[in-house]
Amino acid sequence: MKYQVLVLVVALFCTPVVPQSPQTRPSYIKSCDEKNPNFKTCALENANYAIPFIVKGDKQVGIPRLDPLDLPLIEIEHNNFKLSLKDVQVSGLKDIKVTSIDLGRTGFDAVFHIENLNIIGTYDIDGKVLLLTLKGQGPANITAVGGDYHVKAKIEPYQKNDIEYLKFVDPQIDFTLTRAYFNFENILNGNQELGSEINQLLNENWQDVLNDLGAPIKETVTRIIESIVSKILERVPANEIL
Numbered sequence: 702m703k704y705q706v707l708v709l710v711v712a713l714f715c716t717p718v719v720p721q722s723p724q725t726r727p728s729y730i731k732s733c734d735e736k737n738p739n740f741k742t743c744a745l746e747n748a749n750y751a752i753p754f755i756v757k758g759d760k761q762v763g764i765p766r767l768d769p770l771d772l773p774l775i776e777i778e779h780n781n782f783k784l785s786l787k788d789v790q791v792s793g794l795k796d797i798k799v800t801s802i803d804l805g806r807t808g809f810d811a812v813f814h815i816e817n818l819n820i821i822g823t824y825d826i827d828g829k830v831l832l833l834t835l836k837g838q839g840p841a842n843i844t845a846v847g848g849d850y851h852v853k854a855k856i857e858p859y860q861k862n863d864i865e866y867l868k869f870v871d872p873q874i875d876f877t878l879t880r881a882y883f884n885f886e887n888i889l890n891g892n893q894e895l896g897s898e899i900n901q902l903l904n905e906n907w908q909d910v911l912n913d914l915g916a917p918i919k920e921t922v923t924r925i926i927e928s929i930v931s932k933i934l935e936r937v938p939a940n941e942i943l
């Protein structure tokens with residue numbers, strides 16, 4: 702199913718960058734020679750090596766601590782469906798693993814595995830899911846188990862001070878889960894019995910509701926990966942990565 706999603710991830714990664722000389726690059730970013738036949742294996746090893754450093758946060762690059770990660774707002778809107786999550790806390794990113802990666806001067810293609818991604822926040826929902834009209838506000842818990850997130854993006858080389866850098870453009874993500882759990886407390890504005898029946902129905906039909914309720918998972922992961930990769934590529938010249 703195709704739909705339009707409008708997402709606002711306000712102030713994601715607004716951590717100020719500590720001023721420093723532009724040539725310093727994060728020491729956990731290692732290069733792989735793209736002409737080497739083992740390039741993909743090398744890139745995979747290096748990406749997984751870098752993850753624990755990135756997850757702790759790197760002020761010099763402007764990456765905040767990622768687990769837990771606080772996001773002020775995620776907002777999704779399509780057709781007649783609206784879902785916003787405020788004061789969001791995302792956890793589980795510390796166990797992120799890259800299972801395949803290909804990076805070149807034209808494209809980026811990688812799969813990230815996140816075993817347990819948990820998104821907690823205050824929701825406001827108004828719209829149809831399955832055949833139900835959902836309306837309400839309250840605490841929300843969205844949990845994505847066994848996620849494989851396939852990220853594809855264009856890469857555009859550009860010059861800055863006569864040095865070649867790579868730009869990460871227009872990431873697209875597809876994902877599969879082994880299970881999703883949803884809990885929207887106070888749905889239908891406080892009808893307890895109906896509320897727990899609705900949550901039960903959403904969980905029994907988790908795969909069918911992912912089209913609508915999966916949007917926060919998809920957009921959160923996309924924006925986080927986009928921010929991290931972009932911040933690193935902004936600082937590290939192409940020839941120190943490829």
Ligand SMILES: *[C@@H]1O[C@H](CO)[C@@H](O)[C@H](O)[C@H]1NC(C)=O
Pocket residue numbers: 819821842843844882884
């Ligand atoms: C969120 O839901 C998951 C899955 O049901 C559960 O394991 C976790 O404890 C919940 N977290 C909170 C803070 O309620």
